[in-house]
Amino acid sequence: MSETIALATTVGDRLLARGWFVGTAESCTGGMVAAAITDIAGSSGWFEQGVVTYANSSKTALLGVSESTLAEDGAVSEATVRAMISGVIESGTDIAVATSGVAGPGGGSEEKPVGTVWFAWGTFDQQIVEKCLFDGDRAAVREQATEHALRGILKLLDSTV
Numbered sequence: 005m006s007e008t009i010a011l012a013t014t015v016g017d018r019l020l021a022r023g024w025f026v027g028t029a030e031s032c033t034g035g036m037v038a039a040a041i042t043d044i045a046g047s048s049g050w051f052e053q054g055v056v057t058y059a060n061s062s063k064t065a066l067l068g069v070s071e072s073t074l075a076e077d078g079a080v081s082e083a084t085v086r087a088m089i090s091g092v093i094e095s096g097t098d099i100a101v102a103t104s105g106v107a108g109p110g111g112g113s114e115e116k117p118v119g120t121v122w123f124a125w126g127t128f129d130q131q132i133v134e135k136c137l138f139d140g141d142r143a144a145v146r147e148q149a150t151e152h153a154l155r156g157i158l159k160l161l162d163s164t165v
Contacts, residue, residue: 007151008040008147008150008151008154009040009043009044011040011151011154011155011158012040012041012043012044012154013044014158015041015154015157015158015161016041016044016046016047016049016050016051018158018161019050019098019099019161020046020049020050022098022161024050024098024099025050025051025052025097025098025099026041026050026051026052026097026098026099026100026101026157027051027052027053027054027055027092027093027095027097027099027100027101028041028053028054028055028092028100028101028102028103028153029054029055029057029067029088029089029091029092029100029101029102029103030054030055030056030057030102030103031056031057031058031063031079031088031103031104031105032080032103032104032105032106032107032121032145032146032149033103033105033146033149033150033153034056034058034146035054035056036146036147036149036150037054037101037103037150037153037154038051038054038056040150040154041054041154042054052095052096052097052098053092053095053097055067055091055092057069057088060074060079063079063084063087063088066091067087067088067090067091067092068087068090068091068094069084069087069088069091070087073087078116079104080104080105080106080116080120080121080122081104081122082122082124082133082135084104084122085102085103085104085122085123085124085133086124086131086133088102088104088124089101089102089124089125089126089131090126090131092126093126093127093128098127098128099125099126099127099157099160099161099164100125100126100127101123101124101125101153101154101156101157102123102124102125102126103121103122103123103149103153104121104122105119105120105121105122105145105149106118106119106120106121107119107121107142107145107146107149108141108142108145109141109142117137118145119137119138119139119140119145120135120136120137121135121136121137121138121145121149121152122134122135123135123136123149123152123153123156125153125156125157125159125160126160127160127164130160130163130164132156132159132160132163134156136148136149136152138152
């Protein structure tokens with residue numbers, strides 16, 4: 005069993021035990037977190053929704069990320085993933101994850117090199133935000149980000165009652 009499938013299975017078991025539903029808001033992972041979750045049979049019992057907002061206009065229209073946040077902080081930023089996670093939680097899910105980053109091979113900068121990914125995990129009353137720098141090509145960055153997103157859901161579940 006792959007690490008991703010093992011993580012998604014554990015996430016599902018833990019959510020099902022609580023009666024919670026998870027949602028995703030993804031940019032650089034392009035739906036890979038939602039795909040990992042829905043690869044698990046029975047995930048309809050704990051997966052609410054997944055939104056892929058690759059374009060900034062989609063982040064604004066679907067998740068309520070303000071144009072000023074995107075202009076001032078950029079799509080790959082703490083402020084953006086915080087807004088993304090709020091948009092998913094406000095739509096009615098119990099717990100959610102958001103990802104936005106630079107998977108490469110292009111698009112990086114000195115400030116935000118290829119491999120930079122911002123994450124947010126949240127519930128109605130709690131958010132955790134983290135920036136990571138992953139190594140490897142585009143596929144490796146996206147795979148590492150997907151697994152990190154799933155681990156973060158588990159970490160947030162551990163911290164909530």
